[in-house]
Amino acid sequence: MALLTKQIPRTLTALSRSSSFSGSGCLDHTVTRILEGLRNGQRASLAEAITLVETSHPKKKEQAKQLVSQVLHDARQRQYALGTKSFSFRLGLSGPPGAGKSTFIERFGKFLTSQGHKVAVLAVDPSSATTGGSLLGDKTRMPELTTDKNAYIRPSPSRGHLGGVTRSTNEAVVLCEAAGYDIVIVETVGVGQSEFSVADMVDMFTLLIPPGGGDELQGLKRGIMEMSDLIVVNKSDGDLVAAAHRMQYEYISALKYIRSRNKQWKAPVKRVSSVTGEGIEELWEILQKYRKTMENSGDFLSRRQTQQKSWMWTHLNENLMSVFMQTYGMKQILKERERQVMLGMISPGDAADSLLQEFLKTINQSK
Numbered sequence: 001m002a003l004l005t006k007q008i009p010r011t012l013t014a015l016s017r018s019s020s021f022s023g024s025g026c027l028d029h030t031v032t033r034i035l036e037g038l039r040n041g042q043r044a045s046l047a048e049a050i051t052l053v054e055t056s057h058p059k060k061k062e063q064a065k066q067l068v069s070q071v072l073h074d075a076r077q078r079q080y081a082l083g084t085k086s087f088s089f090r091l092g093l094s095g096p097p098g099a100g101k102s103t104f105i106e107r108f109g110k111f112l113t114s115q116g117h118k119v120a121v122l123a124v125d126p127s128s129a130t131t132g133g134s135l136l137g138d139k140t141r142m143p144e145l146t147t148d149k150n151a152y153i154r155p156s157p158s159r160g161h162l163g164g165v166t167r168s169t170n171e172a173v174v175l176c177e178a179a180g181y182d183i184v185i186v187e188t189v190g191v192g193q194s195e196f197s198v199a200d201m202v203d204m205f206t207l208l209i210p211p212g213g214g215d216e217l218q219g220l221k222r223g224i225m226e227m228s229d230l231i232v233v234n235k236s237d238g239d240l241v242a243a244a245h246r247m248q249y250e251y252i253s254a255l256k257y258i259r260s261r262n263k264q265w266k267a268p269v270k271r272v273s274s275v276t277g278e279g280i281e282e283l284w285e286i287l288q289k290y291r292k293t294m295e296n297s298g299d300f301l302s303r304r305q306t307q308q309k310s311w312m313w314t315h316l317n318e319n320l321m322s323v324f325m326q327t328y329g330m331k332q333i334l335k336e337r338e339r340q341v342m343l344g345m346i347s348p349g350d351a352a353d354s355l356l357q358e359f360l361k362t363i364n365q366s367k
């Protein structure tokens with residue numbers, strides 16, 4: 001009992017200590033230093049800041065919270081002054097392996113920096129837990145963008161579960177913006193749930209596909225098409241032009257039966273070549289048109305607000321689970337309930353109810 005009563009308050013105090021939401025107050029000196037670097041657009045500070053939000057070390061987590069809250073505070077000030085004009089453009093990019101995402105980002109990113117933009121590229125890699133992330137290899141596929149001083153490429157965090165990755169990527173996006181990047185591209189391989197998470201953190205979600213047999217279209221998850229604000233058929237060059245045309249028409253007809261996410265915007269299907277650069281400039285025009293349309297209808301802002309809300313839920317879920325798991329004795333009880341559920345001795349619903357009861361009982365006893 002003594003152990004138990006010690007454990008609970010510690011967990012809860014840690015949470016309450018970290019939940020100040022002022023954005024000012026007494027800042028840790030590391031946070032002050034990074035913040036200064038971010039405000040000056042220093043890449044090293046951005047890298048350090050993102051590493052901080054990816055950490056699971058308690059003290060650094062606390063610093064990360066201070067940093068993010070300060071950065072969001074600054075962003076709010078900019079928004080008061082300039083409205084949605086102060087917002088960067090967050091572009092999600094998903095597509096099957098080998099579709100040409102890296103090649104596309106290299107080409108498109110270089111085009112954007114040549115237009116005076118600052119481009120950040122983040123990756124959500126669902127396989128990173130086992131492979132250690134793929135953007136490392138990707139850097140060699142983005143040789144020019146990697147060395148461009150107006151671009152920042154960040155390999156994906158290697159977390160064990162998507163929830164953590166989503167949360168830290170969300171935070172990485174705002175950190176990039178704080179460092180002056182006005183275009184943030186969040187890339188993911190179209191596997192599992194990762195593209196849904198990405199779609200939930202960007203202003204525009206783009207699906208990039210290679211030309212190929214009709215099988216791809218049938219195999220493609222319908223949900224992804226519903227989420228897409230733009231579909232890009234890549235590799236429309238050389239021998240692949242005819243196939244790219246066919247792919248484009250197939251997608252245009254398929255989209256007729258899919259309800260678009262937005263009343264104002266029907267997802268266009270465009271062909272590009274990331275190798276020759278054909279269609280890249282036109283794509284940028286489409287992105288600008290999209291932004292204007294969304295801003296005028298108020299959807300640009302409301303989509304971000306909804307995303308903020310779901311981001312809060314991600315935090316809450318993670319925090320609750322963390323308190324639950326750290327509560328003295330819960331791990332053992334959890335193991336036991338899992339065993340009973342697997343053997344069919346107790347139903348999953350009853351097991352969950354009993355776990356929650358045990359948890360609340362422990363919390364109450366510790367008061």
Ligand SMILES: Nc1nc2c(ncn2[C@@H]2O[C@H](COP(=O)(O)OP(=O)(O)OP(=O)(O)O)[C@@H](O)[C@H]2O)c(=O)[nH]1
Nearest residue numbers: 096097098099100101102103189234235273274275
């Ligand atoms: N012809 C042609 N080939 C392309 C084009 N874009 C990419 N490729 C080629 O397609 C292959 C895969 O390109 P990547 O850019 O690595 O594709 P990816 O989608 O990033 O692949 P993963 O990271 O494995 O998911 C490479 O051999 C590229 O050279 C294009 O526009 N035209």
Ligand SMILES: [Mg+2]
Nearest residue numbers: 101102103138
């Ligand atoms: Mg790639």
